């Protein structure tokens with residue numbers, strides 16, 4: 131089974147130069163291939179395949195044009211791939227599946243740096259870094275998102291791309307068959323919420339990271355710097371603050387946003403990894419009405435900061451990797467209101483009732499009761 135992962139990377143200045151140069155060369159060669167074939171086409175001559183163009187470029191064109199030697203200095207596999215992409219675009223055109231291929235414009239078109247595993251040292255992946263051919267170890271912003279090599283995963287190939295001055299890597303990973311299935315343990319239910327991030331039916335609770343002292347302190351600092359920024363805007367109108375000051379303050383605010391965001395993402399990754407490690411045969415969650423919750427202005431900030439959507443997407447990915455069935459229960463299923471002991475429904479359960487008390491004598495934490503009900507739900511969709 132092959133799976134793709136995309137994440138932001140943090141290349142060094144040198145690596146950035148190399149990436150930009152490679153992508154620039156790929157764009158140039160792609161356009162060159164298109165132009166060459168366009169000229170042949172206009173003259174009524176035979177179309178040149180990507181393969182024969184590659185051979186001609188390397189064995190004739192570059193040797194005959196020493197000023198174009200820089201084409202050969204770029205990572206050859208990436209250059210070759212851009213020619214192949216051009217060839218594919220032509221094939222689609224010939225099959226009437228798309229229009230005549232477009233030239234790629236700098237900054238406007240999505241040209242990527244392709245790379246491929248060619249020897250055992252290539253494409254190794256550790257928790258925080260990835261070995262990319264010709265670039266070496268590149269740091270990843272999100273630790274542990276791409277499965278590491280030591281678990282038997284194999285990165286086959288990938289691309290590096292740039293968007294708004296940010297760098298991303300996308301990799302294609304081969305998952306060993308042994309990793310799939312073989313989860314003999316029972317299933318679990320997870321109740322997601324605002325008070326705590328997740329209550330798991332196995333008894334584990336993942337607290338709301340936004341209530342931690344660390345995040346609270348950073349958020350306070352963020353608010354202070356944001357106030358500082360609007361003050362600087364005001365002062366600049368009076369001529370007391372310069373653009374340079376404003377830019378500096380803006381950067382401070384951005385960095386704080388980023389830092390808080392990273393803490394939240396790391397926490398989600400860690401929680402999911404821990405849940406999946408227990409090897410349940412299935413996981414049941416509720417289909418949260420996130421967009422509906424976002425419309426409530428009292429809740430929207432708290433909902434956004436919990437990153438439920440990211441949680442669900444990543445949980446799904448991890449379940450796929452580990453052969454765990456992800457079950458999603460309809461949002462109207464009253465998981466909180468049903469007594470897990472006798473099945474009675476408590477219609478008047480209020481959001482403030484943290485403890486579930488049933489007439490049958492059953493007393494349980496409200497969210498834990500919901501997690502148990504989710505675990506045992508019989509009506510669900512497999513995500």
Ligand SMILES: [Zn+2]
Nearest residue numbers: 469472488490
């Ligand atoms: Zn009951």
